[in-house]
Amino acid sequence: MLAYVVVALGWMCGGIVGGATGIGTAMIAMPILTLVLSPSDAVLVSSLLAVVSSTHLAWAYRRFAVWADVWPLVTGMLPGSLLGVMVLKVAPVYVLELMICVMLACFLLMQCSSRLSRFSLPDAPPFGLGAGAVCGFVQSSVVMSGAPLGIYVLLRHWDPDRARGAMSLFYVCAAMCAMLLQAASGLYSASLVKLALAGLAGSLAGQTLGVFLGRHLGSETFRRILLVFLAVAAAVLFCRAVS
Template structure:
């Protein structure tokens, strides 16, 4: 791998980390298309973004644990465990382009409807954390899209910005450990992975600090609308570049 490629990989990880630290989600949807443009293997890209998300989650939880909705976190985490083996099978059966396009269309439609008709939903009840968590485990272990179902559930719950970011990061920490372990056991780790991760780690730390600062500057009363706009944008990215 050439030095130029390494620099571009680190830059892609920086952008993905900053998006994740700012909004609490989105690093895979941003990072995977960027890495897909570079001459690195798909398994390396998937595992690198998995480790990146896990690192950002760990840093965020250290400072934001008091904002976590712990009963919901427990439900999400248990369901995620059940979904991970399904995802490892899914990655060999369903092409990433099909899954990415389907998720993209869903996100654009969901974000648009939420902006047009904001309000509570029956899907915001605590019990719905189970199917959303299951989907997070399956999509996370297969494509690093574990954030999509949990973000949707978090917006349905209408959490305030601190609860939204704190609970998402706590879930991503739990699911990230499981997903990264599952990726390793599933044979997705490559010889290039840990070298690239080590080189990218300083930029992940810098991006997390910058993203946290940006998050604190987002007005609470506008947070929900901004999140839905970001959801639509990420959905559009998936539709245009699903793999």
């Protein structure tokens, strides 16, 4: 019973953040889930919940989603994921974590400069394809695609609604792909599905509240939240790498 309560609570907390910003749901939920679950079980339960939670967010922000923003990300994600799997076979995980940590640190330092922080990526599909490939690579190697996706959103200078619409649609495709691959590998059990169902109630409740709060976020506040998320992601990657 404790595990069911903790999973629901973890995904409710993550849902509030994800509903308001479109990013960071799993990062908030995962540390809470690992209090009662093994890391591998926490990942599998979160993968199941991510399908429903991302679909819920995509529906909530459907009016603001622009398919032209999303299709390059999804298309680039596929080869990026394959490349990440291949590199993971030959490179230690901690090396990849440190590399991504350095990338995040460089971007955060760039944001400290008023001139560099105004730089904007052109509205062209090749940049979306490249960002999608990086997201896929990071997801399949260190399971943190939200970090490069957050950088891409900030570099495009999208307004909060457009950013949340694009990110939620991207996460639907990414979550479905991950869940199908895991299911095909026979990784799910009946007990994990039951835990996911418990977390579903917390996720939907948290995201509903988060979407309500997100409507009151201004562009500058939204940007600062994403920067905080990227700083936390960098810290998490560094801690994982050195440990």
